[in-house]
Amino acid sequence: MGVLVISSIFVQSDAKRRRVIEERLINQVFEIYDRHKVLGLKDRIGQVNMSLDIIESYVNKKNLLIEAGVGIGKSFGYLIPSLLINKLTNKPIIIATSSIQLSEQLLRDIRSISDKLKIPVSSVLGKGMNHYGCASRAFEITNESNYKKKHGAKWKFIDAVYCGTIKERSDFKFPIDESTWNKINVKGCTFEKCNFKDDCAFYHMRNSIANYSFTTDIIVVNQDLLIRDIIKRNNTGKGFIASNPAMIVIDEAHNLEDKVRSALTTVQNKLEIEKLLYRAIKRLDIDYSKDVKEFIEINDNLFLEIIKNVDEVKKDSTNESERYKVITSDKIDYSKLIKIIEDIKLTVSLNEERNRERENDELIVELNSLLNLYRILDNRTTDYLIWATQNNSSSNIELHYCPKYIKDVLKQGLFEMSYPVILTSATLCQDGEDEFKKYEYIKNELGFIGELAEPKPSPYDYQNNAIFYISKDMPHYNSHNKREYLDAAISQIKQLCDITKGRTIVLLTAKEDMQYIQDKMKLISTSWEKHFQIEGSNQEKVINDFINSKGVLFGTGVFWEGIDIPGSDLTQVIIVRLPFPVPNDPIIEYKTEIASDSMTEVMIPNMLIRLRQGAGRLIRTETDTGVLAILDSRLSSNYQKNYSKSTLDSLPFNNITESIEEVERFVKDKVLINY
Numbered sequence: 001m002g003v004l005v006i007s008s009i010f011v012q013s014d015a016k017r018r019r020v021i022e023e024r025l026i027n028q029v030f031e032i033y034d035r036h037k038v039l040g041l042k043d044r045i046g047q048v049n050m051s052l053d054i055i056e057s058y059v060n061k062k063n064l065l066i067e068a069g070v071g072i073g074k075s076f077g078y079l080i081p082s083l084l085i086n087k088l089t090n091k092p093i094i095i096a097t098s099s100i101q102l103s104e105q106l107l108r109d110i111r112s113i114s115d116k117l118k119i120p121v122s123s124v125l126g127k128g129m130n131h132y133g134c135a136s137r138a139f140e141i142t143n144e145s146n147y148k149k150k151h152g153a154k155w156k157f158i159d160a161v162y163c164g165t166i167k168e169r170s171d172f173k174f175p176i177d178e179s180t181w182n183k184i185n186v187k188g189c190t191f192e193k194c195n196f197k198d199d200c201a202f203y204h205m206r207n208s209i210a211n212y213s214f215t216t217d218i219i220v221v222n223q224d225l226l227i228r229d230i231i232k233r234n235n236t237g238k239g240f241i242a243s244n245p246a247m248i249v250i251d252e253a254h255n256l257e258d259k260v261r262s263a264l265t266t267v268q269n270k271l272e273i274e275k276l277l278y279r280a281i282k283r284l285d286i287d288y289s290k291d292v293k294e295f296i297e298i299n300d301n302l303f304l305e306i307i308k309n310v311d312e313v314k315k316d317s318t319n320e321s322e323r324y325k326v327i328t329s330d331k332i333d334y335s336k337l338i339k340i341i342e343d344i345k346l347t348v349s350l351n352e353e354r355n356r357e358r359e360n361d362e363l364i365v366e367l368n369s370l371l372n373l374y375r376i377l378d379n380r381t382t383d384y385l386i387w388a389t390q391n392n393s394s395s396n397i398e399l400h401y402c403p404k405y406i407k408d409v410l411k412q413g414l415f416e417m418s419y420p421v422i423l424t425s426a427t428l429c430q431d432g433e434d435e436f437k438k439y440e441y442i443k444n445e446l447g448f449i450g451e452l453a454e455p456k457p458s459p460y461d462y463q464n465n466a467i468f469y470i471s472k473d474m475p476h477y478n479s480h481n482k483r484e485y486l487d488a489a490i491s492q493i494k495q496l497c498d499i500t501k502g503r504t505i506v507l508l509t510a511k512e513d514m515q516y517i518q519d520k521m522k523l524i525s526t527s528w529e530k531h532f533q534i535e536g537s538n539q540e541k542v543i544n545d546f547i548n549s550k551g552v553l554f555g556t557g558v559f560w561e562g563i564d565i566p567g568s569d570l571t572q573v574i575i576v577r578l579p580f581p582v583p584n585d586p587i588i589e590y591k592t593e594i595a596s597d598s599m600t601e602v603m604i605p606n607m608l609i610r611l612r613q614g615a616g617r618l619i620r621t622e623t624d625t626g627v628l629a630i631l632d633s634r635l636s637s638n639y640q641k642n643y644s645k646s647t648l649d650s651l652p653f654n655n656i657t658e659s660i661e662e663v664e665r666f667v668k669d670k671v672l673i674n675y
Helices: 007-011 014-034 045-059 074-089 100-117 135-142 147-163 178-184 201-209 223-236 253-263 270-282 289-315 334-349 354-377 407-415 435-446 482-500 511-521 540-549 586-594 598-615 644-650 660-674
Strands: 064-067 093-097 123-126 218-222 247-250 266-269 384-390 397-403 421-425 466-470 504-507 530-532 552-555 572-575 626-630
Touching: 014 045, 014 074, 045 064, 045 074, 045 247, 045 421, 064 435, 074 093, 074 100, 074 218, 074 247, 074 421, 093 100, 093 223, 100 123, 100 218, 123 201, 135 147, 135 178, 147 178, 201 218, 218 223, 223 247, 223 253, 223 407, 253 407, 253 421, 253 435, 266 270, 266 354, 270 289, 270 334, 270 354, 289 334, 289 384, 289 397, 334 354, 354 384, 354 397, 384 586, 466 660, 482 504, 482 511, 482 572, 482 626, 482 660, 511 530, 511 552, 530 540, 540 552, 572 598, 586 598, 598 644, 626 660
Parallel strands: 064 421, 093 218, 093 247, 123 218, 247 421, 466 626, 504 552, 504 572, 530 552, 572 626
Antiparallel strands: 266 397, 384 397
16 A cells, blocks of 8 residues: 655645545545455444444544444554555644553554555554663762662662663563652663663653654553643643644543543652752752751641541541541641742852752742642642542652643643544443433543544444443441441352353452452352452562463552453453442542533443443454443342442343342353353
8 A cells, every 4th residue: 555645735725625635545444444354454333434434523623432332353454544644744643641551552552554455654652661671870879989889689680771772661571669760760860961871661661752753653652651741731832742743632531521630630758748848958058057947947846737537537437538638727838838948949049050950940849839739738829639648658758739620621731622532432422312422421520522433333242242240139238237238249240250250250349348358258268269450560470470370350540441451361350339439539529529420421331431441351353252340239129229220221231130040050151162
């Protein structure tokens, strides 16, 4: 297939030019899909329609929301038009995903499409600083006296980064703890000024995705990096990813709101605040020792008050959030804290050391963030949400704050650009009679401006290949009977996993529930091996162990999405509880406060997106068979909850039962024959 040559088109009228471009692109899409067998592509009408929708969106310069069900080949559905548009315009396409794993899979898909279509494509994967090793920082450590003795066995990691044998964290074939990695990852990069730039993977990546790079056709980044680029561009007018792409595609867009909030969240803790203070006054000639002493005393009292507050919240058995509401105290002299920081900031800004301008600018940004924290705590500004988290010990408290309103960031930096933005995922829609109602929740959450595509349903035969079991006699889960509920769940989990002979993922919504079930399950003898999520670790090993043993894997968080285990290795997904968001989480609490009907506008839509993601782990190919089991009896006919119908309608499973005997018959007839 040849590359389009259309330079003569651009002298025509805008309307006529768009028609010609559209016709050529559509013809090329049909030419590709007409030859799908020759090209090794599967015949999927949803994928064809998705590609055509994206072409139309590009031609009309309209943003697009498009749900693409499991199995239509979503990545090929947007990659094919992306490659054609790239060759048409000679401008890069930016594709953002929600995780590094998905980004790496996308690079493999790009190479596959490029080979099939015989279109040469240059692509790059952009990741944040934290993923790369910094030879300059490692060099500084190796020059410390007795650094081998000081760092013990860890010096080998540091030396590997300094020598260039390790360029990214993923290059390590063995675990490396966070504290060691944080000493040698890229932080405060000096770019062109760095003596190690010629052999630096981070430096070369940033050049490949930069505004002045004209050699990269497809730029793949995770959503975090794209959002940070948008924020930087909004704040300074200059970003670090190509500023004028032909198009942006955001995959797994159901995560976008959380990613934006995360990127806009500032984190402060007592130790880092003190370090910042000493770092600032160290370069000043004025003696601030008296002010610093007073500041630290007040700040210490502030954090003691917050620790007491968190301890009280944790005693509340109804609290399941790991984010703790911060209640401001009138015992703290916020005015004094603010005045001291403002004085230091002013002195730093007047510092005329030319060779330290950049350091001074960075200091001022950090001091402004700290000032903002105290203004929020003092209720001088009400445009932010604030909460506390606690790690390991009771004294290890971190304060987080983020803007209440994120829509303006996306509107200015994404939805009002000169190029179209495509948002896609398998779980963008809610139950509804038309496109507007189906996309209403995600559209409102993101402040989306643009067109709504007809959702592309999954082509898989759920009616014949899957059964959906709803437990009808589980106790109602609440803060007073968690153990009763979880004990009943364990009994059902064992019964269901015995039926499928393992090969099951059990999805939980709370770490506390996970720990309780893990402790109990370890005491129970089973014919199948038990595997449990490893907190704070890469899950690849535990997933591989689960697949190899044909056992049962218990997980929460990351296991609800992005896990792709096709075939008979996974034949059952058990969801222990409907994944409603925690109502006392400060972000959810804020959303419910401003909603006219918190249940229908916040709680149910959040639950349905996560439920659909979890259920989507089961059927991954045309021939997969299996069981989706939801142990939460609120969906059963016994309860008749008002959201039951919309929940069931949002899932593609048609063969629904409340009889475990029927599950057993289905597994015997449809599932076990595949083992």
